[in-house]
Amino acid sequence: MEELKIDDVAKQSGLTKRTIRYYEEIGILPSPPRSDGGIRLYSQKHVEFLKKITNAKEVMGFSLQELQEFIKLSDILEVQKEDYLQVKGTSLQKEKLEKVYETVMEQLTLIEQKKKSILKVEKDLISLRDRAKAALITFEQEQ
Known part of the structure; x- marks a missing residue:
């Protein structure tokens, strides 16, 4: 499984790093595992989930x-x-x-x-x- 840093996730999802962290903070996005140094390590599954969230938010106006x-x-x-x-x-x-x-x-x-x-x-x-x-x-x- 490829590990992605928040910069990569932001680029692929179209969201800002701040928004991604906020979604994690309020419980919308499941917390990713972290490296020994504390860096968030996302997967492609996180990116797809964020795209789904963005779609629901934009299309349905949630x-x-x-x-x-x-x-x-x-x-x-x-x-x-x-x-x-x-x-x-x-x-x-x-x-x-x-x-x-x-x-x-x-x-x-x-x-x-x-x-x-x-x-x-x-x-x-x-x-x-x-x-x-x-x-x-x-x-x-x-x-």
């Missing part, structure tokens, strides 16, 4: 708190999927599948809440645009 919740649920879901595969074909299969379903529903709820917020902002902007246009028409008619 705040850091929402991002932490989404990642926590993603981690739980991975464990649940593994658990399900371990018991597939046994009497525990339904129970494990129900847990997977519940976690996916929680993630979908987070996304649905974000969509509602975005739609409200859009609705407010459309309303403002329409009022501004009406005011412009009124202004032009009065001239």
Whole structure:
């Protein structure tokens, strides 16, 4: 496994070193192992994880708190999927599948809440645009 220093991770992920350290500090990014001298030694897995975080933050507009919740649920879901595969074909299969379903529903709820917020902002902007246009028409008619 190739060990990467924070400079390499920053270049590959498109994040600053400060952001990477902050994500580690608040628990979004799992702490990497360190060298004997205390230097963080990242792997390509860390880079891919940071790209995934950046995508979720940018595309879905998640705040850091929402991002932490989404990642926590993603981690739980991975464990649940593994658990399900371990018991597939046994009497525990339904129970494990129900847990997977519940976690996916929680993630979908987070996304649905974000969509509602975005739609409200859009609705407010459309309303403002329409009022501004009406005011412009009124202004032009009065001239």
